[in-house]
Amino acid sequence: MSVSTLASAPSVCAPLPVLGRDVTVPLVTGGEVAYAALDYAASAPALQRVWDDVAAYAPYYGSVHRGAGYLSQLSTDLFENARRTVTEFLGCREGDQVVFTRSTTDSLNLLAAALPADCQVFVFETEHHAALLPWRNARVTCLDAPRSPREAVETLERALAGRDPYGPALVCVTGASNVTGELWPVRELAAAAHAHGARIVLDAAQLAPHHPVSVRDLDVDWVAFSGHKLYAPFGSGVLAGRADWLRAAEPYLAGGGASRKVGRRQDGGVEVEWHDSAARHEAGSPNVIGAYAVASACKALTEAGFDSLVAREQHLVRAVREGLADVPQVRFLSLFGDDAPRVGVLSFVVEGWNSSHFAAALSAEYGIGVRDGLFCAHPLVRTLLGSDPQSQGECGSPEAAPGEKSLNAIRVSFGAGTPDEHVERFVRAVKELVTDGAKWNYRTEDGRCVPDTSA
Numbered sequence: 235m236s237v238s239t240l241a242s243a244p245s246v247c248a249p250l251p252v253l254g255r256d257v258t259v260p261l262v263t264g265g266e267v268a269y270a271a272l273d274y275a276a277s278a279p280a281l282q283r284v285w286d287d288v289a290a291y292a293p294y295y296g297s298v299h300r301g302a303g304y305l306s307q308l309s310t311d312l313f314e315n316a317r318r319t320v321t322e323f324l325g326c327r328e329g330d331q332v333v334f335t336r337s338t339t340d341s342l343n344l345l346a347a348a349l350p351a352d353c354q355v356f357v358f359e360t361e362h363h364a365a366l367l368p369w370r371n372a373r374v375t376c377l378d379a380p381r382s383p384r385e386a387v388e389t390l391e392r393a394l395a396g397r398d399p400y401g402p403a404l405v406c407v408t409g410a411s412n413v414t415g416e417l418w419p420v421r422e423l424a425a426a427a428h429a430h431g432a433r434i435v436l437d438a439a440q441l442a443p444h445h446p447v448s449v450r451d452l453d454v455d456w457v458a459f460s461g462h463k464l465y466a467p468f469g470s471g472v473l474a475g476r477a478d479w480l481r482a483a484e485p486y487l488a489g490g491g492a493s494r495k496v497g498r499r500q501d502g503g504v505e506v507e508w509h510d511s512a513a514r515h516e517a518g519s520p521n522v523i524g525a526y527a528v529a530s531a532c533k534a535l536t537e538a539g540f541d542s543l544v545a546r547e548q549h550l551v552r553a554v555r556e557g558l559a560d561v562p563q564v565r566f567l568s569l570f571g572d573d574a575p576r577v578g579v580l581s582f583v584v585e586g587w588n589s590s591h592f593a594a595a596l597s598a599e600y601g602i603g604v605r606d607g608l609f610c611a612h613p614l615v616r617t618l619l620g621s622d623p624q625s626q627g628e629c630g631s632p633e634a635a636p637g638e639k640s641l642n643a644i645r646v647s648f649g650a651g652t653p654d655e656h657v658e659r660f661v662r663a664v665k666e667l668v669t670d671g672a673k674w675n676y677r678t679e680d681g682r683c684v685p686d687t688s689a
Contacts, residue, residue, distance in 0.1 A: 247542035250534070251282035252465065252651030259601045262674050262685045267601035270656035274463075275412050275579045275647035276605055278443060280527075281465040287530040288467070288523055298522045299491060299513075313522045316529035317512070323532035324457055324474050325448030332474045333512045334525045338439040339364040341458035341473035342406070344515055345435055346371070348483035353402040356393055356432070358386070359613040360413075360569065365406050365437040366613075372404075379617045382570055383419040387426055394430035403432035409441030413611050413618070413645070415551075415579030416570050417441075424453045435475070439463050443649055444547060444577035446540045449475060461524060465650065466531040470524030473515075481510050489517035535650070543650050547578045550648055550657050554580055557661035563587075563668050567618040567643060579647040581609070583619070584668060589642040590683040595672040598685045600663040602656070605645040615643055 258266040271279055291312065296305030298313045317332045326332065335341045346368035349355070355369040358377045366376075375393055380386035390405065397403055405427040410417050420436055427434040435456040438447050442459040449457055456475030462468045485492040485508055492514050495507040508514050535543065555572070558564045563585040568574065584592050593606035608615045646660060675686040 247538070247546050249546070249653050250465075250538060250543075250650040252279040253282060253285055254279045255651065255653070261601060262598040262687075268655075270600070270602040270659055272646045272648055272652070272656060272660055273603050273605050274443075274649040274652070275415075275440060275609075275645060277462045277468070278465050278649055279651055280467050281531060281534050281651070283534045284466050284527050284530045288527050291523070291526060295523070298520050300519070309522050313520060313525055316522075316525040319529035319532055320472055320474065320525075323447075323529075323536065324472075325446075325450045326474055327450050329477060330449060330475055331477045331480055331512045332472060333480070333515050334520060334528075335458075335471040335473055336469055336521075337364075337462070337471040338362075338437060338458045338460040339368075339471075341471050342435070342437065343368040344473055344486045345404075345456060345458070345479075347486050348479045348515075349404065350402040350479065350482070353404055354397055355404050355406060356390065356397075357406045358389075358408075359617065360411060361406065361408055361611065361614075362412050362437065362439070363610045363612070364439070365408060366611075369406070379569060379614060383422070383574075387419055387422045390423055391426045391430070394426065394432055397430070397432075399431060403427075403430070405432050405434040406437065407434065408437045408439075409447065410444065410577045410579070411569070411611075411614070412440050412579065413581050413609050413614055413643075414568050414570075414574075415440070415576035415581075415647070416568065417445075417575045417577070420452050420454065428453070433476070440577060440579060443535070445544065461528045461531065464528065464531045465534070466527035467524070470521055470528050472528065477510075480512075480515060484508075485517055486515040487517040491520070492517035538650065547649065550652060551576065551578055551580065553657050554646065554661060557657075558582075558664060561665060561668055564664065567615075569614075569618070578649050578652070579645065581615075581618075581643045581645040583643050584664075587667075588683065589644050590678075591672070591676055592667065593644050594676055594683040594685065595667055595674070596660070596663055598676075599667075599673055600659060602660055602663055604660075605647070607642050609643070609645055619643065 257269045259269045260266050294305055294308050296309040298309050320332050342365055349372055354373040356375045357366055360379045377389050377393055380389050407423050408418055409420055424434045433455040436454040438457050438459040441447055443464045458473050461470030492508055493506050494509050497505045499505050565583050567581045589606040593604050596602040596604055676683050677686040
């Protein structure tokens with residue numbers, strides 16, 4: 235299937251309306267063009283539906299759980315209804331808790347703070363740093379990158395078989411790679427974890443915007459995701475799952491809302507009784523607009539139908555891969571193979587190009603926004619590029635000038651709001667840059683490649 239026939243492919247739904255779809259950006263070569271946002275894996279544009287819902291609520295904004303006034307009561311109901319919407323969206327079990335956080339990173343750090351003493355954590359080197367780094371106070375076993383879903387399960391089983399069978403253990407795994415887009419065998423990994431007495435948390439930051447996620451069906455203990463990947467504005471996230479470790483832990487933040495009773499002790503100290511509900515880890519005035527936005531996005535994706543959204547996205551993935559199949563200078567990165575199921579995330583390198591230079595040219599000359607670097611997954615990208623995964627290289631390439639090789643990659647990502655034209659323009663731009671080179675001169679500034687406008 236060629237890119238030109240993409241729009242006529244059967245069963246492909248229209249893109250969902252998103253903010254910024256009519257924004258134009260200047261080109262260094264002159265004129266303006268509609269911005270092609272192809273960096274969904276970092277932050278997806280907010281759905282127009284979500285923005286409209288937030289705007290309609292904004293005049294009724296009030297303190298949550300803090301007042302008897304009408305607006306406070308309205309906001310409290312809206313906040314708790316948002317929790318119920320997310321609970322349904324994630325297929326949570328009876329007794330599971332949904333805690334609103336700031337992001338996936340915040341959610342996983344919250345869970346890390348709630349780990350029982352002497353807990354052992356198992357995590358693949360392929361994880362995003364949000365899932366790789368929070369476990370500093372636990373015994374961490376970092377597993378090598380597998381080269382197939384089956385190898386992932388076998389690697390985890392071997393590691394778990396050698397652990398202390400009497401201590402608590404947690405497995406942290408992604409649902410879809412933020413580098414390659416490849417889907418991981420979550421259900422099989424959960425079964426392996428539970429067979430060895432361990433629990434499992436799913437990093438669904440890249441999975442939830444593209445596929446239905448059910449805590450019950452996948453049989454995971456917790457799931458974490460971010461609002462800004464799910465077509466909601468920044469600053470909201472979710473940790474959902476089993477309540478026991480969360481109830482047993484000290485509050486993630488100590489303060490108002492987390493406490494049920496507070497009193498003075500005779501010795502001059504403070505006596506506190508903490509909530510057992512999700513409020514235990516939601517101290518302070520909660521981000522009601524963020525929670526409402528996440529719930530609105532959950533509803534919008536459910537109503538649009540994941541089957542249609544997935545079908546459209548897979549056409550876009552094929553359009554990119556097949557459109558660049560005859561460009562030997564382009565090499566896509568993959569753990570499980572080119573045919574592995576994936577979401578709308580693809581990373582690649584271009585022979586003869588510094589990745590930062592290539593991304594800068596896509597932006598400055600074609601109005602296309604992609605991501606270059608190590609994507610907050612340094613060990614994985616370095617493994618895929620054939621360099622030392624233990625190297626502590628930085629994101630970006632301050633040491634590499636335009637035209638020089640860099641140990642970084644380029645990532646293109648898209649989703650429910652991506653128009654056909656953006657993908658067509660991207661494929662055309664890549665071919666033109668590889669064939670004809672950049673039309674403009676570029677220089678390195680503060681570690682990034684930028685158009686040279688000094689002439």
